[in-house]
Amino acid sequence: MLFISSVDCLLFCHPKELTAIARETKFIQRERKLDMNTFLHLLFDQPGAVAGCSLTHLCAKLAKRNRTLSKQALDKRFNKNAVQFLEQIFLRLFDSQFQMAFSKLPIATTHPFRSMRILDGSSIKLPDALHTMFPGTTGGGVKCQLEFDYLTGKFYYVELQPGKAGDSPSGLSRLESVQKDDLLLQDLGYFKCDLFRKIEKKEAFYVSRARADTMFYVNSSHPRYHKNGELMKKYAHIRLYLEEEVQTMKPGESKEFPRVYIGKHERMPARLVIYRMTAEEQKRQEFRIKRRKQTKPGIIKQKVKDLSSLSLYVTNLPTDIPASEICTLYRYRWQIELLFKSWKSDLGVAPHRNMKLERWMCHLYAELIIFLLSVLLTYQVRHYFWREKQLILSERIAIREVSERVWKLVQARASPKWKELMDELLHILASNGRKNVRGSGPISWLT
Missing domain, CATH: 3.90.350.10 (Transposase Inhibitor Protein From Tn5; Chain A, domain 1)
Known part of the structure; x- marks a missing residue:
């Protein structure tokens, strides 16, 4: 399965490259209690944990890995260097994807768009x-x-x-x-x-x-x-x-x-x-206009209301x-x-508690990295399921399942465990990942 090997090459950075990025950004933990790999595990093992859990809970997670750290010490690790470290990882991954050839989802359009x-x-x-x-x-x-x-x-x-x-x-x-x-x-x-x-x-x-x-x-x-x-x-x-x-x-x-x-x-x-919308479509549009009036500042022009259909x-x-x-x-x-709905609801990017800026920025870049990798892998898996099984895969279900396994896939890359994890993922998606298609829509354009 070519899509597996292609995304495997992208998944995260090589350990030597990570070390180089850590040196460039001066993100080098002097204490062995929280080395680079442990810090990354804390960020990526469970999407949204850094913002969703308290510092006490995060320290408890570290204790399970035999890393004892106080709340104050952990809070200090979320600093400008840590933010720059994660930002550079995201930018390297973002640039790397452009150098790779991915399978395209087949869409039956009149013009063959690039x-x-x-x-x-x-x-x-x-x-x-x-x-x-x-x-x-x-x-x-x-x-x-x-x-x-x-x-x-x-x-x-x-x-x-x-x-x-x-x-x-x-x-x-x-x-x-x-x-x-x-x-x-x-x-x-x-x-x-x-x-x-x-x-x-x-x-x-x-x-x-x-x-x-x-x-x-x-x-x-x-x-x-x-x-x-x-x-x-x-x-x-x-x-x-x-x-x-x-x-x-x-x-x-x-x-x-x-x-x-x-x-x-x-x-x-x-x-x-x-x-011109149908009666049902117009009803939904009028609801959006009403909701927009409640959530966004400004006055909605009368002409917008008159042409809402x-x-x-x-x-x-x-x-x-x-x-x-x-x-x-x-x-x-x-x-x-x-x-965006997957990113906010399933990956937990929206913060749940008060925290300092650097901790939240670490959380944001960690979620961006997970989001990027999850979407790339999801779309390649979608192409595979359609080509091999004629099955339309749900984006949200796939992104959720992939995001929960990103860190395990990172740790298992270039080892036999990688294939086992991918086989497990494909089995779960084949059983529970089918998209619920109601009536005709754009998805029916798949060739």
């Missing part, structure tokens, strides 16, 4: 004591910007920022790694004409939700010209009123405008697809890709929400 990159941000509530370093909209908070490839599970972009930071700058920052024939799926937070132009310049594609208050224009059927024959810009386009379009559409119907111009002044050309998609995909396929492609964006 990757299907999904970008989104998710906020984590922090104790008020950390508000100074990571200010959120209310109290302390940190936001993780993440872009991953749905076809392979690779992470293309990761950024940690204060909880109150906007999404738009990250949408531009991550464009450095975009290549030809990449497909970028993103939500309203990254809706920006400059970003779309730069994606097109790289010969890549995008599908993005559009705001309900966006001004769209189409070519005028009766343009006016100057006496010299030059087109009058003022009369070249006419406004497209979505309120009128929704009246002509049936629930569940899609309508396409092959060429529209976005913005009153920018007039950026794009392709617009309008989808419409989903607006702008794209630069070629016209040979039908409008219905564009709507379905965008539904894959939800996959990153599943990843």
Whole structure:
């Protein structure tokens, strides 16, 4: 099984490399009571333990490994050097994945995309004591910007920022790694004409939700010209009123405008697809709007409420890709929400108690490392199960099972025990990991 050997090469760093990183970051424990391997075991043996357990509980865990340490001594080990040590491990792993070839999940699309990159941000509530370093909209908070490839599970972009930071700058920052024939799926937070132009310049594609208050224009059927024959810009386009379009559409119907111009002044050309939701979909959308009003500051515009039954998609995909396929492609964006849900709920990244900044940062980078390795291995296992057994594997179940075994897999690498652990994992997933697919959806596009 090739996917096993490929991820085995990535799993964590070689012991010599870990020692080198520890020296570079000056993370060298002078006392034998808490050497590097014991410290890593404490972080990775149980996801979320560093933030979820008290210092007394963590000391008890060390005692089981014949390491006696007081609460105060353990608390001192969570320092800036420890944070830098874990940060460098994550960055080395993040860079290593780009050098490796992973199997791609087969998706039956009209165009053979090189990757299907999904970008989104998710906020984590922090104790008020950390508000100074990571200010959120209310109290302390940190936001993780993440872009991953749905076809392979690779992470293309990761950024940690204060909880109150906007999404738009990250949408531009991550464009450095975009290549030809990449497909970028993103939500309203990254809706920006400059970003779309730069994606097109790289010969890549995008599908993005559009705001309900966006001004769209189409070519005028009766343009006016100057006496010299030059087109009058003022009369070249006419406004497209979505309120009128929704009246002509049936629930569940899609309508396409092959060429529209976005913005009153920018007039950026794009392709617009309008989808009118079914009664059930609209009900869920109205619930999201109501929830957003309760959780986020600001006033929701009346136009947003009036057009709540419409989903607006702008794209630069070629016209040979039908409008219905564009709507379905965008539904894959939800996959990153599943990843964030796994990270928060199953891996326990959200802190449970007050703690100093360095301890929480150690916890965060440890969870990022576990998260990266778990997603990479999960997506390779998903490909294996579909190819060999025609079984659609649940991402959440797989990520949870993999994350609980990451440290054991690290310890067993390059030994016969590795194969035993992988066989055990595959057996559990084959028995209990099937995805519960309700009705038709994007997952049915698997070839």
